[in-house]
Amino acid sequence: MATPVSVLRLPKGPDPNSRGFDPNSPRFVALCRTSISTSAAEADAKELQREQRARSALRERFLRCLLTMTNKKVQFHMHEKVDVEATFGASDIDVLNFQVSDLHTPIGVQKEALIRCQDVISFTFDM
Amino acid sequence: MAMRQTPLTCSGHTRPVVDLAFSGITPFGYFLISACKDGKPMLRQGDTGDWIGTFLGHKGAVWGATLNTDATKAATAAADFTAKVWDAVSGDEVLSLAHKHIVKSVNFTQDSNCLLTAGNDKLLRIYDLSQPEAPSQEIAGHSAAIKKALWCNNDKQILSAADDKTIRLWDRSSMQEVKMLTFETSVSSMEYMADGELLVITYGKTIAFYNALSLELIKTVEAPAPINSASLHPEKDFFVAGGEDFKLYKFDYSTKEELESYKGHFGPVHCVRFSPDGELYASGSEDGTLRLWQTAVGKTYGLWKCVLPGKSLFVSVYTFCLNKMVYCG
Numbered sequence: 017m018a019t020p021v022s023v024l025r026l027p028k029g030p031d032p033n034s035r036g037f038d039p040n041s042p043r044f045v046a047l048c049r050t051s052i053s054t055s056a057a058e059a060d061a062k063e064l065q066r067e068q069r070a071r072s073a074l075r076e077r078f079l080r081c082l083l084t085m086t087n088k089k090v091q092f093h094m095h096e097k098v099d100v101e102a103t104f105g106a107s108d109i110d111v112l113n114f115q116v117s118d119l120h121t122p123i124g125v126q127k128e129a130l131i132r133c134q135d136v137i138s139f140t141f142d143m
Numbered sequence: 144m145a146m147r148q149t150p151l152t153c154s155g156h157t158r159p160v161v162d163l164a165f166s167g168i169t170p171f172g173y174f175l176i177s178a179c180k181d182g183k184p185m186l187r188q189g190d191t192g193d194w195i196g197t198f199l200g201h202k203g204a205v206w207g208a209t210l211n212t213d214a215t216k217a218a219t220a221a222a223d224f225t226a227k228v229w230d231a232v233s234g235d236e237v238l239s240l241a242h243k244h245i246v247k248s249v250n251f252t253q254d255s256n257c258l259l260t261a262g263n264d265k266l267l268r269i270y271d272l273s274q275p276e277a278p279s280q281e282i283a284g285h286s287a288a289i290k291k292a293l294w295c296n297n298d299k300q301i302l303s304a305a306d307d308k309t310i311r312l313w314d315r316s317s318m319q320e321v322k323m324l325t326f327e328t329s330v331s332s333m334e335y336m337a338d339g340e341l342l343v344i345t346y347g348k349t350i351a352f353y354n355a356l357s358l359e360l361i362k363t364v365e366a367p368a369p370i371n372s373a374s375l376h377p378e379k380d381f382f383v384a385g386g387e388d389f390k391l392y393k394f395d396y397s398t399k400e401e402l403e404s405y406k407g408h409f410g411p412v413h414c415v416r417f418s419p420d421g422e423l424y425a426s427g428s429e430d431g432t433l434r435l436w437q438t439a440v441g442k443t444y445g446l447w448k449c450v451l452p453g454k455s456l457f458v459s460v461y462t463f464c465l466n467k468m469v470y471c472g
Binding site for chain 2: 018019020021023024025026027028029030031036037038039041042044046047
């Protein structure tokens, strides 16, 4: 009777809450070019600290911006010179999609819609 | 002590897995991409099957998927009439290339600068990825949908297999057809091996090996059931094949002898590929799973562990329970 080969564990399956591509994985850290380049290569601790503080500040500002935007009218400037206005609802966790209501488009008003974030260049709103 | 193969099941897809591809060996190991009818191709660590990420964006079944050699870029071909290029490290969509019909196949050149696409519009298209706005070069000739198109001969030529029951060899610079092979029935799959310039083709119950430059037949092997895909080991000592009877077959390349067959999938096997180091092969099936199989059964590699005699009773019971979970899962 042949013995089945033993395994350490089963392969890990997908995470139901995210699309993956862990930004903390060694490969991501080594290969991903961010829009703001890191000085990680030089490993100057003081510089890194300053940079990390700046990154945290920017991230916090962005998240607060999303919170403030909730239920407000926002103008989205998108690719192909498209500008639309909608009432902002929420963002998904990876900032891939924005859930909006009353989206004004050149072909009419969409009651509920999802805007793909990669299509958005910038957005403005009155606080 | 004889060892029995324990395939590793990679779950996550919700519909049939129709294509899969490995990257080359990178400093971070090697990677595997799977194309699925659920429209969500996935990237996995090649030696363990661990999920890394899902490429989100396609709006239809994904029919073809590929990685470049260093696994920094991925490309997918889908029923939503687009081929997409992705950053395989961040998972972001980099380019969406609109086509006039379902796209079935995508393939990068070795330098990752050009992408070859093909599909139901019967055209081969070459995109220069450094100039994505520029129109693609088109090669016409096939009279039916193209299933697979691959770069060959150092990216100087192109091989294409279509539902018109032909496989054609094209010259890239002249964009002309150089040779054609005609078959009695539609070719189900085609794999190209640069090292040795070999072409592995499957049709009906046959696995055929050709010289990729001259398109001369080297040999054919008959399998017990209709075969959908086959892959030759990098060292060219064996090849594996899978098809309609749900089983994976392992053959000796020189003697053509059937060495082993493995049950495991709950549906027809659509694709099978050897890893770049030849230590394992992956199969994708109608049952929505990918399975990883050891080339040398019992060897310690990836998640498989060689057990010394003495510990075997405890480990056998544990593995038996694991297998039961896998079968029910």
